[in-house]
Amino acid sequence: MANIVFNIALGRVASLAALPAANDALILVPIETTGIVNDATMRDYDTLSDLLAGASNEQTTMGRKTLASVTVTVNDTNDRVDIDAADVTWTGATGNAISALVICYDPDTTGGTDADLIPLTKHDFAITPDGSDVVATIADFFRASSAA
Numbered sequence: 001m002a003n004i005v006f007n008i009a010l011g012r013v014a015s016l017a018a019l020p021a022a023n024d025a026l027i028l029v030p031i032e033t034t035g036i037v038n039d040a041t042m043r044d045y046d047t048l049s050d051l052l053a054g055a056s057n058e059q060t061t062m063g064r065k066t067l068a069s070v071t072v073t074v075n076d077t078n079d080r081v082d083i084d085a086a087d088v089t090w091t092g093a094t095g096n097a098i099s100a101l102v103i104c105y106d107p108d109t110t111g112g113t114d115a116d117l118i119p120l121t122k123h124d125f126a127i128t129p130d131g132s133d134v135v136a137t138i139a140d141f142f143r144a145s146s147a148a
Helices: 013-017 048-053
Strands: 025-032 071-075 080-084 088-090 098-106 118-127 134-136 142-145
Touching (some): 013 080, 013 118, 025 118, 048 118
Antiparallel strands (some): 071 080, 080 142, 098 118
16 A cells, blocks of 8 residues: 555545556555655655656666556545556566665657656565565555545
């Protein structure tokens, strides 16, 4: 489950996770431990470009991953919406230590830049890659529920 939801995405995550456009996707971005900003600062970034222009760094050796099998499920029993995706594996992961994974919405995978990617959620995920496979279990990465 998400540790923070970016302010830009409040109330929008379920809509964007439904992947409403023809060439859109959810992109998982590993963030290095060194330089990572606190949650209060991070949640104010409106694009991935903004996030990476600050002190936080993308861990590019492992690389970004596109989330597969994204589902948005209305859960009437628990009065919420659950968003899930298939687990992600980095085979033979190497590079700098990471402390977080950020899930971004890419409105057009055929072009654009990091300035087009909208950060949705940040997940604490502390690992030091050592050449072994790394698996991120994506189980209900976001839930929206009524406060009533």
